[in-house]
Amino acid sequence: MAYIWKYVKSYKGLLILAILGNLGFVLVTLGLPTMLARMIDEGILVDNADIIWRYFFFMVGLALIGLVGRLLTIYTSSKIVNSMTMEMRNDAYRKMHQLSHHEFQELGVPSLTTRISSDAFILLQFTDMIIRQGFTAPMMIIVSVIMIIRTSIRLGLTILPLAPIIFITVLLIARITLPISERQQNFLDRINRVLRESITGLRVIRAFNREDFQENRFAKANNAYRQESTTLFRWMAVTPALFSIIVNLAIIAIIWFGSGYIENQTMQVGTIVAFIEYVFHALFSLMLFANIFMIYPRAQVSAERLEEVLETPISVQEKPETEQQNDSEEYGTLEFRDVDFAYPDADKPVLQHINFKTKPGDTIAFIGSTGSGKSTIVKLIPRFYDVSKGQILVDGIDVRDYGLDKLRQKIGYTPQKALLFTGDIDENLRFGKFDASKEDLEHATMISQAQEFIHRLENHYQTHLAEGGNNLSGGQKQRLSIARSIIGGREIYIFDDSFSALDYKTDAALRKALKDETKDATTVIVAQRVGTIMHADQIIVLDEGHVAAKGTHEELLKNSPLYYEIAASQLSEEELQQ
Incomplete structure (x- = not known):
């Protein structure tokens, strides 16, 4: 998204480090199943202790490299998203002080509060997901597919139809959740408005014994937000459930067809174990990547709301300094x-x-x-x-x-x-x-x-x-x-x-x-x-x-x-x- 990139591009050095950390993590994650396969086939099945220990130390070393890569990604991501969110809030707050009273009334004080706090936080979460998962998932998918093809293209074709099912389903869910996300944020604005009025007008509410009335107003706004949030999260819960079913079906299919290959001695046990790992990482990364598209509508709504603040025309315009004529012989008139x-x-x-x-x-x-x-x-x-x-x-x-x-x-x-x-x-x-x-x-x-x-x-x-x-x-x-x-x-x-x-x-x-x-x-x-x-x-x-x-x-x-x-x-x- 252009709005997020406007802030993130200032941290290109950290982005490069994050990508390198992700790449190291991917290579290590997919290198471990390969070593595990060789440990099983060349060591465990033939009872060769030297081979077992050799691959064991290799795997520990790889795991440590992967840990360093992951920590690097987490550090750079945290640095980027927190700095980005701080700048977003500063810019929105700075623009808020330039708005006239009319623009304040147009946007609404509760809505401005929600945009600077809640909407900025949603963009923080989304950007963090992109850096940690949006970079990792495509690399993981590509390398996993390569390893699947290298291991057994015939076995890979048996689970190929499962991938588009996840991706298409998530894209459909993303389209459905976009208007729901917009309504959810608007209801959050309403909650903040009622809450602000209730706090600032507490004495008046008590003086007229209107506590029950205000409680009902807040309860209605809160319930409307709950209903929209429930609908949104139900749709978002479809993907993990679908993924779980698909992965289980994929593992069943791999074991079913793989057992025949083992019986025909065209594949070994360790290779089947590694193949299951490759498939799991490929499908899981596909789900993570598709998940970003599902979260995207919420981030899009939040970005548009913050952009609206920054792009609101200022009715009280200030002339450039070169045009200002501030010298006068009169004083106090x-x-x-x-x-x-x-x-x-x-x-x-x-x-x-x-x-x-x-x-x-x-x-x-x-x-x-x-x-x-x-x-x-x-x-x-x-x-x-x-x-x-x-x-x-x-x-x-x-x-x-x-x-x-x-x-x-x-x-x-x-x-x-x-x-x-x-x-x-x-x-x-x-x-x-x-x-x-x-x-x-x-x-x-x-x-x-x-x-x-x-x-x-x-x-x-x-x-x-x-x-x-x-x-x-x-x-x-x-x-x-x-x-x-x-x-x-x-x-x-x-x-x-x-x-x-x-x-x-x-x-x-x-x-x-x-x-x-x-x-x-x-x-x-x-x-x-x-x-x-x-x-x-x-x-x-x-x-x-x-x-x-x-x-x-x-x-x-x-x-x-x-x-x-x-x-x-x-x-x-x-x-x-x-």
Whole structure:
């Protein structure tokens, strides 16, 4: 397969060693029956001890050579397949980081997990089988057939019809199992999806007493996978059973006809014994070789699934370095010029005609009803998606003219859902700046109002966080997430509804400290609470993807009924009059 060869060809030296090891093993394996035949005919039957011991030592020497050849094959095969699988996973993982949010949704997170883990492992097994058996089997068949013909062509013709029976049967089974393998991997994707949802949504499941419902979902997915796997393995079990029957029939035929040759003194006992060995190795190698064709459908499905990840077109394209224009006299400015955006599979745009411009030190805020496009706007700035129409300019340059690394280095992004990684607090904070000093961490956590609770923890910044930071409260996770985006000094700070879990006192203190920290940068805030954004320099009110109004808090209270309605639902009459 071309996909596997793309990785294996890097190890041509090891492949040559593997072939040499296989060749040595084949010659030794088929040389032993020849020596055994001579030991029987020339030593045992005539009671010649010297001949017996001579062939005995020859056979021990050959066995040791065969052992060395086999160990060489095993070593080189293990080296090749493990290195190959590591590279496959690295390439798929690297490509995964280049995909936009849309491509993630198209492929599916559970499916990506299965492809990088399970599919890569299936290819490891298949490649290992090819190196250990795919090289050995053809050589073993050729040499065995030569030895059969040299020993007795008449006896060989009696078992000749048995060979195509094995090969044709296995090819038919391979064709039957291809669609079964595809369905099996798809059901494994479904199991991973249900399992992931059950783990991440455990609290919701318990809150609504839906454990039985989720158990049934998992049981159905698991049972569907079991049924496909059972069908697949039943078909795969046909070949060994067929081989066992055929070998037994072949041995019976050889003994039946061979006994006549012995009686006529045209063949000797040792020759018959060696002939049985040759036939066994020929048929067994044929079965192994055909077995590869039977396993091939599973490997083909896995290879196609991994290739699909690598060949998925990237919607957010990066210009070559020679075309990137990253120098600008402006600093910390952000501008939207008549921006429209529609998701690739959407019927209509979710954003239309968005226009605004900020200067360094400005705070711009977005507010509106759920689904109005607030979070979508801020995801366009670091190019998680690309605009459908118009331009987004950072420092006066279209974001599409930046290298992605350089663009995102200018932006401190705090997502809507505070996501922390397994590890210590300081490791999570240094995601914003890997070489951040202890003073940098202290400064960032002081601004985000996280310093107080960190110092109350027994191990302070070395406190270990569970997966997703689940051993912290929602507000603590948000404050750490904000601190992470502050570290390093950015030109644009984006807070996508990042204060929702904070109490009003902490919210006010954080925004006051943040104002001083971001005085030379643009701050973009998405919020549901009017109290969080009322001091912004510019507030944009969104309604179904359109700009319904924009201005300061005081201006919007007078001029925007929609904003006044939102504010009136959250603020007291006295606060509205201020």
